[in-house]
Structure formats: structure tokens, C-alpha cells
Amino acid sequence: MTRRVEHLVALVLLVLLVLAGVAFATSASAADPKPIRVGSKRFVESYILAEMVVQLARREGVDAQHEQGLGGTAVVFRAIEDGSIDVYPEYTGTLAEAAMKNGASDLAALRAALAPRGLALSEPLGFENTYALAVSRAVATKLGLTRISDLVAHPELRIALSNEFVGRRDGWPGLVARYGLRFAPPKAIDHALAYEAIARGEADVVDVYTTDAKIARFDLVVLADDLHFFPPYDAVLVYRADLMRRAPAFARVLDRLRGAIDATAMQKMNARADLDGVPFARVAEDFLAGSGASARPSEKVGLLAGTLDVVRRHGPRHLMLVVVSLAMSIVVGVPLGILAYSRRRIGVGVLGVAGVVQTIPSLALFCFFIPLLGIGPVPALAALFLYGLLPIVRNTYTGLVSIPAELREAGVAIGLSPVERLRHVELPLASRTILAGIKTSAVVAVGSATIAAFIGAGGFGEPISTGLSLNDVTTILEGAIPAAVMALLVEGAFVVFERFVVPRGLREAR
């Protein structure tokens, strides 16, 4: 009797959790009509430009939202191609090489290449942000370095480059070929960290953006591109051609930004956000109000207040990602585990596939779903669901297989049908192992969900990714601390949950 009540309570709790998660999920996607979505890459300048577009659009009465820091060029370009975002800031040189792969670099050629994909280009925004190589002033003085050609004589220098620059044809490989450089393979590093590396003397040469605020801050010498390797990198906006039809007022946003920002203004804005910690939205707002140069003191809030604010803003979304993906993993994983147990040959296959999925790096798995499901919480849920599957399938299978043979046979011998055995004997006996698998999945989901922010799914990963691109430890902690606390709470919740799910006779056996 009491057992039945316990089961009922457990069931009700589970249903409530799932309903809560689904409610979050639907409320997040129910906003109608769709606002235009402005994407950005994971660096300060991209965030600021995207904020400007959002604010200008709102002034024109167009609802807009910022899909922050989606990742590198490949992810963002794919997102705009499949319509997950409508507009994002880009550079002509990047488009020419990384996204188009056809080498055309003037505006007319780029427009012609983009048109068949349903994409269009704005007029240049007014400044250029090209790649360049930089060295510390000490090294430059000692070795007499002023041009990239000067590096040929110094193959002993240590190179640290941003991940994207290492791989791009118009990046390191092309540069090496053009100048005939002979260096050891470069170290790939997050762009925001490259400055730290050179300041600590762990690297001699880094790649920089010419509008980067930190060039002055770290007293770096930018080497001249004397063989004219880097193509022009004019800042522009890439937008979906159908945007003009959906939101005609958006044309006025493009007008307002045409030639509006010069390189000095951009560098100052980068410095405010990057060095003074002023929020991107504020930097963009001040510039649009004409007070871009006024260096207002940044309003730093304490770590505790910041963390609480993060919990309030991102907690529900993070919880939704974990609860919904976990519920899906359980609903699919437990039956798969049972199938693996009852049909051993299928079982080997199921466990093998689930194991392979587990070895895919999480960011890669998230990105894999972008062409299928776009960006946002849906592909994140799909990826988290797949990640959560293996521990549940494996533990269900293991729990069932490790039931002592004489107990399994006792179930047969007293005349129970296969379904009755599963329901009344085998699943209860395996319940502790199955629950342990679910707990593992839940804790993994809390951690993996932080990576979901990189594909625009939100959650505690959002401050983490912002903090990474700013190299701001406080901001990173504001996301990392609540994620860690949530993982601990989940662990604790399962201790309580075990009392409801695992039969008393098995708990006494401990």
C-alpha cells in the first residue's frame, strides 16, 4: 500500500518535471510574429556591431533579437544560409575566402556570388578590420622587425595563432606560402588569450585584428604586409535577401550604418567593451547616440550579484535544456536497454552506436545539428539527448544482465510471462543501476548544456562564452558557478529520488 503511494508520488514528480520543461520550451519558441534575428561571431567587435543593428531595427519599429556569439565563420554563415539568422556583421575578405571559397573580393563579385544563395550585402560600414601579425615591442626592437618579410630570417620565433586563422586559406597557410616562412607548426589558441600569451613571453608572434583595442594596451608592433597578402577586410552586413520584403523598414537601418563607423571609432568601442568591461549594448547605444567617445566608467557589479542575475536570466533555460533532453533520453534509453537485453545481437549494435556518439566532441555534435535543425534550443536538445542516451542504455542493459541467473530462472519457474517478469522482477532488480545511469546522464547534461550557448541555445553557457571572448574570468565564473551548483543539486536530488524508485529490500542489501 505504502509502496503504491511512493510509486505514485515518484510518477507525479516526474510528470511535473517534464511538463515544466516542455512549458519552458514552448514559451521560448512561442513568440510570434518572428523577430529578425541578428547573429554575431565570438569576438567583441562582432557583438557590438550586432547590438547596433538590433537597436537601430527596434528604433525603426522592427522587432529584433541578438543571437550572441554563435561561433566562427563557418557556423554563422551556415546559420544565415539556412535562415536561422537574418543578418550578421562580416568582413569582405573573410567572405571571399572562408565562406565563398572563390577568391572574388570586390563587392560586386561578392554580391553576384551571394545572390543565388538568397543573401545580400550592405554597403561598407566605413572601417576596415584586416588580419595582421604582431610582435611585442621588445622583440621588434631587438630583432629589428617592421615587416612580415623580416620574419623569414627568424625561424626560431614561436607562433601562437587564433584557431580560425590557422585553418583559413587566406590565413596562415597562404601567408607562409607567400612570404616563404619556415616556422615550426604554430600553436592554436583562443584569440582573446593570444595577448596574454605574448605578454607572458610564451609566444613571440600572434595574429591580430587591426581594430583590436589590445594592440595598444599590450604595446604590440603590427608588422607591415609588404607583399600585400591580406585582401581588403571591409566591414559589411550580410543579410537574407527576403528580409527587405519581410521588414521593409530594415532598409533604413542599412542606410544609417553606411560609412558610419571609422576605424578609430571602432577601436575605441572595442576598448570600452574589452578593457573597461562596458556591456556591448551600452557601447552600441552610446555610439548611436553620438557619444561614442565618452568613456563612461563601467558599472561593475559584484560576482555574487552578477551570478544571481545570471541564475535569474539563464537558469530557467538551462534547466529546461537539461530536463527535456534527460526526459527524452530516459523515454528512449530505457526501452533501448531492454531491447539490448532481450535481443543480444541488437544489443551489441545499439551499445556500439551509442558509444560512438559519446566519442564525438560535444561542440562538433552541436554543430552537426545546425544544418538539420537550425540554431537555438532545438538542435541543442537533440545533441544533449544523444549524449544522455549511452549511460542510460548501458546501465539498463548492465542492470538487467547482471541479475543473478537463479533469480531470473525463479521468475520463469513460478510461471510468470516475459512481460510480468520484466515488470515485477527484472526492472525492479535493475532499478538501482538504471537510476545510476540516469544520474550520470543528468550531471553530464548540466555540463554539456553550457556548450549549447555556442549555437545560440542560451543557458549558463552564455556568460561563459561571452567571458571567454572577453578573457574576463568574472563573467566566466558567473556562468560556471551556477552550472556547478546545479550539477551538485542534481546529484543530491537523485539521493532523494532513489528512495522512491529503488525498492526498500534492495536498499537494505547495501
Add this chain to the structure above:
Amino acid sequence: MTALALERVTKAFGSRTVIRETTLEVAAGERLALIGPSGCGKSTLLRMVLGLVVPDSGTVRVGETPVTEETARAVRRRVGYVIQDGGLFPHLTAGENVTLVARLSQDSERERMRTRVRELAELVRLPEGLLSRHPLSLSGGERQRVGLMRALMLDPDVLLLDEPLGALDPIVRARLQEDLRDAFRKLGKSVLLVTHDMAEAAYLADSIVVMRDGAFLQRGTMKELASSPAHPFVAEFVGAQRTLAESLQ
């Protein structure tokens, strides 16, 4: 009338022959013990009755029903089965173990079930209070009594016991032997008991079958086996079971 019959059954696991062609009948109300050294095939015969082992040739019947894949489940509900240490499910209480199958049958009526459990507890001399405990907090002897209750719950025609007392210490074992014998007498059911203890076989069963290497050597009462063994091994096996008087000399 026969309660159960194995007719010319054989069984091999791979290249190893476990049961040579064997025929065995247990009459209604008869108590028969299968005895022999470990690995002689006695448990395999018992498991054939339940359809847990399918013979390579020959037939198995319980009452009039041939045991096949289709009938096995119905047969199992008419046959009580007790194994060493009871084979109880640790996640259920003793009482839940006893009533599990009855609760899953359509005609389970709460009040009748409760009465039945009370009767059985009295029959196997188990204090009723222990029924709310889980198996792991019961003693070995108590678990065995619960196992016997579970086997008897649906009032089976036949009772199969596979080394039921093998894991118990001598005092508990002796007491349970007495209680088992009383219960058997009261119920008058057909019993097939597998054991390797000659004294236990003689105490609990009417007749004894001595087995070795998958074949029967002799069937008879204890007295017959002792006075006129049909095979040197029978004489040896009976002789190997020393009496207490002998040990004291």
C-alpha cells in the same frame, strides 16, 4: 494415477551426455527422492518437468498435460518449485514473494488470499510477523519456509524441491526436515525431491532413486537399497552415509 512422468528422455549439452534414456513416474501422493553425486543429472531431470530444460528426445507429462513450449507456463503454475535458499526476490517482502503469482492471476481475491497466506504460514511454522520483512533480513531457515509457502500458494498438484535444505546448518536443517515431513503428510501431495543426503531422502520420501552419470542405478525403499543393492555404487553410496552411532565408535 500418475502425477508426473518422464518417458525415455535424453539430454546432452554439446558433446556431454547429461541424461541417458530415462523413464520415471511419480504416482499421485507419492514422495520420491532423486539421489546421487553432484553432476549426475538429478537436477536436470527436475528442471525438465518445469520446461526449464527441454529434452532432446522423449516426452514429459504433468498429470495428463505434455510439457511443451506452449503449455510450459500453465504447467509451472500447477507445480510448486523450491530451490536452495528459497530463490526469493530481494526487492519484495516475504509476503509479496508468496503472493506474487496469485496477485497477477485474474481470480485473485484479497480476503481469500490473506486467509491462504495465514494457513500456509501455520503449515510451514513461520511467524506471521516475518512476512512483512525483506528476504535479506530473514535467516536461511526462514527464507526456506517462505520459499515453500510461495511454492504452495496456488495449491499445486506436484511439489518439486531441488536441494531445499542444502545451505542450512545442521540444527535448522533437522528442524526443517521435521516440519517438511509433517507438511507433506498433511497435504498428501506428490513430491519429487532432489538431494545428496541419504538420511534426508530416507526421512522425507517413500522411495529413493539412485542416479549416476545420467542414468538410474536402482529404485526402492531405503531398506531395499541397503539390504540388496543392485550395483556396487549403490552399496558404496548407502555405506558412505555414516550413522551417528557409527561415528561415535
